[in-house]
Amino acid sequence: MSGVGEASLVLGMISSIIAIIDATNQVYEAVKDESGLPTNFKKSATKLPIISKLLDDAERYLKTADESIKAAFTPTLEDCKVQATHLQELFEKVILEEGDSRWDRYVKAARTIGKGGRVESLMKGILQDLQLLATKFPEVTTPRGKDQLAKAVEEVTGMDPSLPDGFEQMPAYAHYGSGDQNVNTGSGIQHINSGTGHQNSGSGRQYIGTNHIVNNHLLSKNITVDDIDRSCLRTLRCPNTLAVKNRLKENKDKLLHKSIAWILQDPQYLSWRDADDVCLLWIKGGAGKGKTMISIGLIERLSLPQDEFTVVTYFFCQNADYELNTLEAIIKGLILQLVNQQQELKESLRRRWDTENARFSEDVTSWRTLWDIFLEMLEYCKCQRVYVVVDALDECQDGGMADFLKRLVRTGLYHPSKIKWLLTSRPLDSAERALLAGSDQVLVSLELNSNHVSEAVKTYIAFKADELDRYNAYGPTLRRNIQTELTNKAEDTYLWVSLVCKRLEGVHRDEALTTIQDLPPGLHPLYNRVFHQLSEGDSAIVKGCMRLLKTTLLAYRPLNIAEVGSVSGLSDEWDTIKALVDRCASFLKIRGTDIEFAHQSARDYLAGKNSQSVLDSYEYYGHSEIALSCLSYLSQQLKVNLIDLPRPDSTREMMKRNKLMSSVDYAATFWVQHVDGAQQTSLIQNALAEQGEVCIFLRTKLLEWLECLSLLDKLPRVIEALKTLTDIVDVSDIYFISRIIS
Numbered sequence: 001m002s003g004v005g006e007a008s009l010v011l012g013m014i015s016s017i018i019a020i021i022d023a024t025n026q027v028y029e030a031v032k033d034e035s036g037l038p039t040n041f042k043k044s045a046t047k048l049p050i051i052s053k054l055l056d057d058a059e060r061y062l063k064t065a066d067e068s069i070k071a072a073f074t075p076t077l078e079d080c081k082v083q084a085t086h087l088q089e090l091f092e093k094v095i096l097e098e099g100d101s102r103w104d105r106y107v108k109a110a111r112t113i114g115k116g117g118r119v120e121s122l123m124k125g126i127l128q129d130l131q132l133l134a135t136k137f138p139e140v141t142t143p144r145g146k147d148q149l150a151k152a153v154e155e156v157t158g159m160d161p162s163l164p165d166g167f168e169q170m171p172a173y174a175h176y177g178s179g180d181q182n183v184n185t186g187s188g189i190q191h192i193n194s195g196t197g198h199q200n201s202g203s204g205r206q207y208i209g210t211n212h213i214v215n216n217h218l219l220s221k222n223i224t225v226d227d228i229d230r231s232c233l234r235t236l237r238c239p240n241t242l243a244v245k246n247r248l249k250e251n252k253d254k255l256l257h258k259s260i261a262w263i264l265q266d267p268q269y270l271s272w273r274d275a276d277d278v279c280l281l282w283i284k285g286g287a288g289k290g291k292t293m294i295s296i297g298l299i300e301r302l303s304l305p306q307d308e309f310t311v312v313t314y315f316f317c318q319n320a321d322y323e324l325n326t327l328e329a330i331i332k333g334l335i336l337q338l339v340n341q342q343q344e345l346k347e348s349l350r351r352r353w354d355t356e357n358a359r360f361s362e363d364v365t366s367w368r369t370l371w372d373i374f375l376e377m378l379e380y381c382k383c384q385r386v387y388v389v390v391d392a393l394d395e396c397q398d399g400g401m402a403d404f405l406k407r408l409v410r411t412g413l414y415h416p417s418k419i420k421w422l423l424t425s426r427p428l429d430s431a432e433r434a435l436l437a438g439s440d441q442v443l444v445s446l447e448l449n450s451n452h453v454s455e456a457v458k459t460y461i462a463f464k465a466d467e468l469d470r471y472n473a474y475g476p477t478l479r480r481n482i483q484t485e486l487t488n489k490a491e492d493t494y495l496w497v498s499l500v501c502k503r504l505e506g507v508h509r510d511e512a513l514t515t516i517q518d519l520p521p522g523l524h525p526l527y528n529r530v531f532h533q534l535s536e537g538d539s540a541i542v543k544g545c546m547r548l549l550k551t552t553l554l555a556y557r558p559l560n561i562a563e564v565g566s567v568s569g570l571s572d573e574w575d576t577i578k579a580l581v582d583r584c585a586s587f588l589k590i591r592g593t594d595i596e597f598a599h600q601s602a603r604d605y606l607a608g609k610n611s612q613s614v615l616d617s618y619e620y621y622g623h624s625e626i627a628l629s630c631l632s633y634l635s636q637q638l639k640v641n642l643i644d645l646p647r648p649d650s651t652r653e654m655m656k657r658n659k660l661m662s663s664v665d666y667a668a669t670f671w672v673q674h675v676d677g678a679q680q681t682s683l684i685q686n687a688l689a690e691q692g693e694v695c696i697f698l699r700t701k702l703l704e705w706l707e708c709l710s711l712l713d714k715l716p717r718v719i720e721a722l723k724t725l726t727d728i729v730d731v732s733d734i735y736f737i738s739r740i741i742s
Helices: 003-029 039-045 048-063 067-096 102-113 119-136 143-157 167-173 225-236 241-251 257-264 267-274 291-302 327-341 343-350 367-380 401-411 429-434 450-472 476-489 494-504 509-518 523-534 539-554 561-568 574-583 600-607 623-637 648-656 659-677 682-687 693-711 717-728 735-741
Strands: 280-284 310-316 385-391 419-425 441-445 588-591 594-597
Touching: 003 039, 003 048, 003 067, 039 067, 039 119, 039 143, 048 067, 048 119, 048 143, 067 102, 067 119, 067 241, 102 119, 102 167, 119 143, 225 327, 225 343, 241 291, 241 310, 241 327, 257 291, 257 450, 267 280, 267 419, 267 441, 280 291, 291 310, 291 385, 291 419, 310 327, 327 343, 327 367, 327 385, 343 367, 367 401, 401 429, 450 476, 450 494, 450 509, 476 494, 476 509, 494 509, 494 523, 523 600, 539 561, 539 574, 539 588, 539 594, 539 600, 539 623, 561 574, 561 594, 561 623, 561 659, 574 588, 594 600, 623 659, 623 682, 623 693, 659 693, 659 717, 693 717
Parallel strands: 280 419, 280 441, 310 385, 385 419
Antiparallel strands: 588 594
16 A cells, blocks of 8 residues: 555545544433433443544644554554444433343343453453553653553453453343243253343253354353454454555565556556456566565555455465475465455354363464365355455465465356455466466566566666655665666566665665676676675674574574574574674564565575585584574573563563563474474484483473563464474483473
């Protein structure tokens, strides 16, 4: 979405919330007779003017804020709008409607919302959303506004519950209106309640929600449909693809819609979008050709209707992140996007949930099982059009890709007028074999559309030249010369332009043109030149750069700066690491506190071919060295009560601001995987011996390691880790490990 679009979206959302709050306040002020109205409605209504004032302040603040701040507001405002809408519905149904008593109307309306449906809960949620924004962005309101907000939160928190626990289940076993009450749907005695009072009787099963059965003894635990839905999604651990998309937009240059305008007129794209008999579009192109930005642009374009008839679900594969580079992750991400937009589709997860044992009844770690669930959701989805976008398929490191594409073609393309698949990748053998076999599948090749791509890259170059001109005061003549030189050498590759322009940011204007002229065209020659320059200079700095590049290459996810020391043995001082990243700027970048590859092609260059990394000629530092470095760091840092909790219920609060947890996260989570990655080396064979580092660590730090993973909310990984150790070592020879596993 463009900056203007983002601004309009955020400001429009605030205006919408203000209108909802004002309408709610009008409903309350119109009340002439408050009899029967729960007390917390009256107390909550006094907070509505405060909310309106704070939203007015936020609107004024955002009108002059930059785009990154507007984007940061969006998730919190979305949650605030949902709660405000529920609050308005609650006031209208309880105050304005007639028939049952206000109490009965309140119970019914609150249960429709779910567990958070108490009036005070909704009010508290809105106030806490605003308090979060005021904390993150202090300028959003005045000190007096913050004091009023804090006092309002305190008062709402102190309200007595207006409904009893488990109120959301009341229709399953309770009756508050007039008429007879039939309670028992199973065998046994049938009681009819035709008088006053509440009644719950009978054996058998009670029903909550849509076709989901919960045994009687579980009802006592207040398990609701919302609880089950949350359990399902928490257990699935779906990647947040919206966050990934936003991160990609932050990392890349501003999306220039003019650069993707050509594809919106491409005949193949139009036939895919509009025809009822074409259901799959594959966009294929080499590294750095702009495929991901095309995906983002198309996702946002396809999402524009924002009506109940269209749904867009998407996933961005990321080779360097184990949570984003498997088929399991792809389908989970698509499922999460889909159910967030179509809540009723959670039924497909709910039906597979074993409530008594709090787990799925099917293996949801299998991409094939997940595929069946996703197809079922697509089948039941009532939308007229569902777009499914998967970007960078070539970055998926799953051996089942060929099977997945075959299954997609065989079972996923059955409804071309409703379900539209869009895939992007570099040239991919498995895709070449499986896709484009029928007329319902079409291809847009970026290489075959070189004229369009060339013009799009020129647009991007003009934008970058103007940007550099503003920073470095090139003047019209130098700016034109730089633009011409970039165009001549770019070879229609966005990434080459981006890397060179990044380099120019730190170059004096008098040296800018010669800097471009000295660099070779093409990505691979450019990486060669940069790597050669990186290997020259002070030996300690060169060694630090090579070690950082190698650990980043072998890590199973992007490393946080605080984790670098535990994995690489380098200093974990911010300034030291930042200096190394700056020196490796064509290969690495810092996003927040995470170190990432500048682009997948940079990672591919360093990885080399046939597992022969260009880094190995400088120093061999592999999985075995990383595993032992992690164990050494954990042995030094882990202790009982790792973060000195003053009380058991303070865990989450303390975790948010604890630096030690940030530094041990990667080592505690992944040391076993690195052992597995280097099991054939003598270093690891020795570590797995009775007196080796692995056994000593498990003997001396096992409970502390378990506590650490528990604090990180990753305790289930212990089972995976021990299974991995079982596979790589003869546990019968190592008594201690054998005892743990048994």
